[in-house]
Amino acid sequence: MDSSKLHFAIVACPGMGHLIPELMLAERLVTHHHIQVTVLVVTTHSWPSQSQILHLPNVAKTLHVIYLPPLDISGLLDPGATYVTQIVVMMREARPAIRSTISSMNRRPDALIVDLLGTESFVIADEFDMPKYVYIPSTAWFTALTFYCPVFDKELKGQYVDQSDPLAVPGCTPVRPEDVVEPMLDRNDQTYREYVRMGIEFSQSDGILINTWNDLECSTLRALRQNETLQSVVKVPVYAVGPLTRPVQSSGSPSELSKWLHMQPGESVIYVSFGSGGLLSAEQMTELAWGLELSRQRFVWVVRPPIEGSADASRNGSEDGTPDYLPDGFLTRAHNVGVVVPHWAPQVEILSHPSIGGFLSHCGWNSNLESIVHGVPMIAWPLYAEQRLNATMLTEEMRVAVRPRVSPAKEVVRREEIERMVRSVMESKEGKVMREKMKELKYSAEKALKKDGSSYNSLCEVIKDCEVRLESKKAKVGSQY
Numbered sequence: 001m002d003s004s005k006l007h008f009a010i011v012a013c014p015g016m017g018h019l020i021p022e023l024m025l026a027e028r029l030v031t032h033h034h035i036q037v038t039v040l041v042v043t044t045h046s047w048p049s050q051s052q053i054l055h056l057p058n059v060a061k062t063l064h065v066i067y068l069p070p071l072d073i074s075g076l077l078d079p080g081a082t083y084v085t086q087i088v089v090m091m092r093e094a095r096p097a098i099r100s101t102i103s104s105m106n107r108r109p110d111a112l113i114v115d116l117l118g119t120e121s122f123v124i125a126d127e128f129d130m131p132k133y134v135y136i137p138s139t140a141w142f143t144a145l146t147f148y149c150p151v152f153d154k155e156l157k158g159q160y161v162d163q164s165d166p167l168a169v170p171g172c173t174p175v176r177p178e179d180v181v182e183p184m185l186d187r188n189d190q191t192y193r194e195y196v197r198m199g200i201e202f203s204q205s206d207g208i209l210i211n212t213w214n215d216l217e218c219s220t221l222r223a224l225r226q227n228e229t230l231q232s233v234v235k236v237p238v239y240a241v242g243p244l245t246r247p248v249q250s251s252g253s254p255s256e257l258s259k260w261l262h263m264q265p266g267e268s269v270i271y272v273s274f275g276s277g278g279l280l281s282a283e284q285m286t287e288l289a290w291g292l293e294l295s296r297q298r299f300v301w302v303v304r305p306p307i308e309g310s311a312d313a314s315r316n317g318s319e320d321g322t323p324d325y326l327p328d329g330f331l332t333r334a335h336n337v338g339v340v341v342p343h344w345a346p347q348v349e350i351l352s353h354p355s356i357g358g359f360l361s362h363c364g365w366n367s368n369l370e371s372i373v374h375g376v377p378m379i380a381w382p383l384y385a386e387q388r389l390n391a392t393m394l395t396e397e398m399r400v401a402v403r404p405r406v407s408p409a410k411e412v413v414r415r416e417e418i419e420r421m422v423r424s425v426m427e428s429k430e431g432k433v434m435r436e437k438m439k440e441l442k443y444s445a446e447k448a449l450k451k452d453g454s455s456y457n458s459l460c461e462v463i464k465d466c467e468v469r470l471e472s473k474k475a476k477v478g479s480q481y
C-alpha cells in the first residue's frame, strides 16, 4: 500500500501540554512521512482562547485541524474535580462529536490516534474498523507506571504516598512514594479510578507512541518492550517518536522582549515559567522575586496572579506598578536586570535565544523537551501532574537540573535557596557540567529525529503496522466473497 494515501485522525485534548505535542506529531506525520492528517481538537467554553495563543502558521498550512463544538461539562463535574478529571470528562462527552465528524468526512481516516486521556474513543475506532493508537506526550517512565498501576491497585493496600518502599515497576527505576503522579495521590478520588482505567485501556490499543527517544530512556523503553512481567500488562508495541516540540517561529518585527534579549550577554539570563497553568501562592511569589533579586542574575519571568485567596488583602501594589504579591518596588529594581511578562510568553523563542542560560520550570514534559532541544540546564520546580517524576529524572538520571530541598507543591521555597539554585545553574562549575550534558542531549535528540534516526524509524514502524493491519482487514473482507 502507498503510505502517501494513508489518512490518520488525531483526537487532541484542549490542554496546551497535550495540544501542542499532538499538533507536532501531526505535523511530523505530514511533512516527514507524507501522511494525510486531520486533528480533531476537543474544546470547551472555558478554554477557547488557547487555540488563539498558538501561532503555528507552518502547521496551519499543512494540517487539517477541526475544532469540535465547545462542550459544556459544568453540570458533570464535582466542585473540586481535578484538571485530569475535567479533561477525561471532556474527552468522554466529545465522543458523539468525534463520531459524527468522522462519519461525515469525504475521506474516512484509516487509523485513529488518541491522546492518553481519550482512550474511551477506542469504541469509535472499533465502529469504523480502524487501527487505534495512543499518543503519550510524556515519558516512557510515566507510561510504564500508568500501565502497571492496575497491578499496584490489586496488590498494595493504603495510599501510595504512605508506602514505606518505592513502587517497583518491573525493569524500571522504582518510583518513590512522594514522586507518584497526581492521579495516584488519593485512591478515593475519581481521578484515580480514571487513571487505573486508562492503564488498562492502553493495552487494548494497537500501539503506544511516546514523546521520548530511545537514547534518552533506553532502559525504561527496553523494559516496556521486553521485560516479561511488564510485558504481561503492556501487550502492545511501544514506539518512541520524540522529541516532538514546537519550532521557533519568526514573528516579523522583533518584540520588545527579543530586543532586550539581544542586548544581554550569552547564557546570562534565567527564564522562569510554570507552564500553561502553574500557579504559586502570593508568599511563594514574594520569595521567588527576592530569590531572583538576591541572585543578581538577569531574568525573564512569566508572572501570573497568585493562587486565589493566598494574597495578603491588607497590602496594596507599589507606585511603580509592582503588584501586591511582589515585593515593594520590585519592578523598579528589576529595570534593565529582568523582564516580567504577564501570563504568557513565547517560550520556545525565549529558550532558543543565545542569551538564555537557565530555565526555572515546573517540569511539564513539553517544557523539559524544549529546554533539552535548546541545550538549557534547569531548576526543577515540580507542581502537579507527573512533574515530580520528571524532576527526579532530570536531576538524578539525566543530571541536568537542580531541585529545591522541599517540595514546592507542599512548602514555600525560601529566597536563600532560590538564590543558591539560580547561582548554581547560572555561574557555578556544577551549572557548567549540566549545560554540557544538556548539549549532549540536544545532539542525541537531533540524531533521533533525523532520517534513519531512532524516532524517525519508530514512526515509520507505526505507519507500517497500520498498513499491515489494513491489508489484513482487506484480505479478510475479500475472503468473505
Ligand code: UDP
Pocket: 015, 016, 017, 018, 020, 246, 273, 274, 275, 276, 277, 278, 302, 343, 344, 345, 346, 347, 348, 363, 364, 365, 366, 367, 368, 370
Ligand atoms: N508555554 C508557552 N508560554 C508560556 C507557558 C507555556 O509557550 O508562557 C508552552 C510551552 O512552551 C509548552 C506548553 O505551553 O509547550 C506547556 O506544556 P508543559 O508540558 O510544559 O506544561 P503544562 O502546561 O502541560 O503543565
